[in-house]
Amino acid sequence: MFAIYKQMWLVNWAEQWQYRANLLMYLAFWLVSPIVYLAVWTTIASAQGNINGLTAPDFVAYYMMLLIVDIATSDITIHIFAYKIMDGSLSNELVLPIHPVLQKVLVNNLAFKALQMLALVPIWLILYVLYQPVFSITAVNVLLAIPAIAFGFLLQFFAGTTITCISFWTTRAWSISDFYSNIFRLMAGQFVPLALLPAFMQTASQLLPFRLALYFPVQLLLGKLSIEETMLNIGLQMVWCVILFMLFRVVWRTGLKKYSAVGA
Amino acid sequence: MYILKLLSTSIKSNLQHDLAYRADLIVNLVLSLIGLGSDLFGLSIIYANTNDIGGWGPSELIILLGVWRLVNVLMNMIIWPNTFNFNMSVHDGSLDYTLLLPVNSQLLISTKRIVIWHLFDFVIAIGLIIIGLAHNTGITSPLQIVAFLGLTLSGTTIIYSLWITLISLTFWFTKFGNSIVIMSAVLDAGRYPAHVYPFWLRALMTFVVPVAVATTVPLQALRGELQWWQAIGFLGIGLIAVWLSSRAWIAGLRRYSGASS
Numbered sequence: 001m002f003a004i005y006k007q008m009w010l011v012n013w014a015e016q017w018q019y020r021a022n023l024l025m026y027l028a029f030w031l032v033s034p035i036v037y038l039a040v041w042t043t044i045a046s047a048q049g050n051i052n053g054l055t056a057p058d059f060v061a062y063y064m065m066l067l068i069v070d071i072a073t074s075d076i077t078i079h080i081f082a083y084k085i086m087d088g089s090l091s092n093e094l095v096l097p098i099h100p101v102l103q104k105v106l107v108n109n110l111a112f113k114a115l116q117m118l119a120l121v122p123i124w125l126i127l128y129v130l131y132q133p134v135f136s137i138t139a140v141n142v143l144l145a146i147p148a149i150a151f152g153f154l155l156q157f158f159a160g161t162t163i164t165c166i167s168f169w170t171t172r173a174w175s176i177s178d179f180y181s182n183i184f185r186l187m188a189g190q191f192v193p194l195a196l197l198p199a200f201m202q203t204a205s206q207l208l209p210f211r212l213a214l215y216f217p218v219q220l221l222l223g224k225l226s227i228e229e230t231m232l233n234i235g236l237q238m239v240w241c242v243i244l245f246m247l248f249r250v251v252w253r254t255g256l257k258k259y260s261a262v263g264a
Numbered sequence: 265m266y267i268l269k270l271l272s273t274s275i276k277s278n279l280q281h282d283l284a285y286r287a288d289l290i291v292n293l294v295l296s297l298i299g300l301g302s303d304l305f306g307l308s309i310i311y312a313n314t315n316d317i318g319g320w321g322p323s324e325l326i327i328l329l330g331v332w333r334l335v336n337v338l339m340n341m342i343i344w345p346n347t348f349n350f351n352m353s354v355h356d357g358s359l360d361y362t363l364l365l366p367v368n369s370q371l372l373i374s375t376k377r378i379v380i381w382h383l384f385d386f387v388i389a390i391g392l393i394i395i396g397l398a399h400n401t402g403i404t405s406p407l408q409i410v411a412f413l414g415l416t417l418s419g420t421t422i423i424y425s426l427w428i429t430l431i432s433l434t435f436w437f438t439k440f441g442n443s444i445v446i447m448s449a450v451l452d453a454g455r456y457p458a459h460v461y462p463f464w465l466r467a468l469m470t471f472v473v474p475v476a477v478a479t480t481v482p483l484q485a486l487r488g489e490l491q492w493w494q495a496i497g498f499l500g501i502g503l504i505a506v507w508l509s510s511r512a513w514i515a516g517l518r519r520y521s522g523a524s525s
Contacts, residue, residue: 022442028449035465036453043460044314051313130462175291182302191306196313 004098005107012111020115027119030071035127037191038063052196061133061222062193067124069217070190071116073152075160078177081105085167090259101161101252109157136223144230145221151237152213158244159209165248168255189215209240270367271375278378289381296385303329303455318460323399324483325456330392331416332454332479335423337389339448341382342374343427347444349377350431354438359520370428370513402487411485411495418502419478423447425509426473432509432516447473454479477501 016023038059045056054062081101084090093100163180167173185191186201188210194202205211216233219225225233282289307329311322320328350373353359362376363369403409430443450473458466458476469476481498484490490498 022445025442025445025449028446032449032452036456036461039461039465040310040317040456043318044310047316047318048314172288172291175295179295179298182298186302186305192309197309198312 008107064133075156077160148217162248165251274375327396333389337386345377415482422505425505428509429512432512435516435519
């Protein structure tokens with residue numbers, strides 16, 4: 001089992017390197033919007049001292065941390081897998097003794113992520129010098145952030161694979177994925193720290209799982225959460241991971257039956 | 265005259281194409297409205313916390329959103345779908361058939377695919393501009409509106425010209441087909457006035473992907489912040505960009521040798 005993952009990692013890692021120019025371009029997508037929001041909110045915060053108690057340096061620290069966590073927990077399944085369902089090349093993968101999603105897409109995701117992180121390091125350091133964020137990072141928080149980020153990624157991975165599997169029935173999986181990103185932008189803290197949302201949106205964002213994949217790990221790393229809150233949120237992440245995993249299994253199995261029916 | 269004829273033929277055939285997917289149309293319109301909702305919601309969150317962004321009030325940000333969405337209509341309606349077609353046709357050589365036709369090839373590759381339903385987004389964008397203008401109290405002379413409209417048009421043309429130049433580069437560097445991704449990433453910065461950004465991002469969105477020229481500059485004209493010679497200068501840059509990009513296209517075509525040779 002482990003040997004399969006290891007071998008696939010090696011293949012994927014080498015494959016990703018072939019497309020390093022493309023990787024840099026996709027990195028731009030992850031970079032521009034946090035920097036835009038950083039600029040907008042720091043401009044406002046420094047014009048009036050603070051926004052709801054958040055000062056300009058708070059926003060800088062928030063978005064600088066978000067840059068890292070966003071890449072770590074994001075999922076690219078729809079980009080690398082939806083077309084295989086649509087054009088039928090999934091058939092080639094189904095005959096292999098490897099799970100097309102839980103093994104292949106997962107490893108592909110991780111290899112892509114690892115390279116994006118490598119490319120991010122120099123850019124992040126330049127931004128660090130430019131903005132000089134002040135972090136209060138403790139060893140405990142970093143340790144706790146490891147499971148928080150891992151579960152945050154799994155959460156998005158199972159949500160992304162479920163959405164991608166909708167391609168078995170309709171070509172509109174892309175539209176649903178766009179819709180997901182729109183909600184995610186507001187509810188996970190990409191646009192603004194959730195504390196600045198209007199009251200009803202804050203309640204909604206607390207109940208929905210999106211914040212667990214981004215806002216929670218960021219706040220944890222910034223040292224804004226107590227141990228109890230952190231443990232509660234990691235517990236919630238696990239629950240959502242299980243729910244979304246079950247959902248994926250159901251959609252995948254029924255989808256596959258539908259798929260083989262098309263080929264027959 | 266034949267340009268109009270060509271355009272109307274292309275629109276007709278694309279309309280037939282799109283009407284084959286009527287259910288998609290409904291889904292797309294709903295998603296487009298949700299997108300508008302989330303954009304406006306974003307602005308309302310910002311203005312719930314402040315009175316202005318770098319001196320610009322809500323009505324100005326709504327006009328800016330309209331202009332920015334106009335550029336996005338160009339991207340989604342023409343640039344993205346045709347880039348995809350074009351890259352494929354360079355790889356598999358089917359560009360030959362396009363070039364054999366006795367019409368302007370640049371026009372042909374930029375209008376082969378027009379995603380008609382984005383006209384809905386176009387109407388939304390124009391609506392935002394009109395609503396914003398109606399609520400704007402800072403306009404003192406009609407000349408400001410004229411300059412605003414002229415610069416919006418020329419700014420959008422500059423973005424189009426950049427695209428033509430980028431895809432012309434595909435003739436030299438096949439892998440360049442993806443440079444459009446960068447364009448679209450930087451475009452996102454056009455939602456807000458450029459002067460709130462750090463120097464390097466401002467430089468990037470003025471000189472590399474001139475989205476600021478297409479969005480912030482027209483708004484500056486509307487606010488009366490541009491001298492007349494600056495406005496004329498930006499219009500001139502628009503014309504030069506069109507000319508340069510068509511030269512790049514022709515030079516690129518000379519390099520193209522078909523897929524088989």
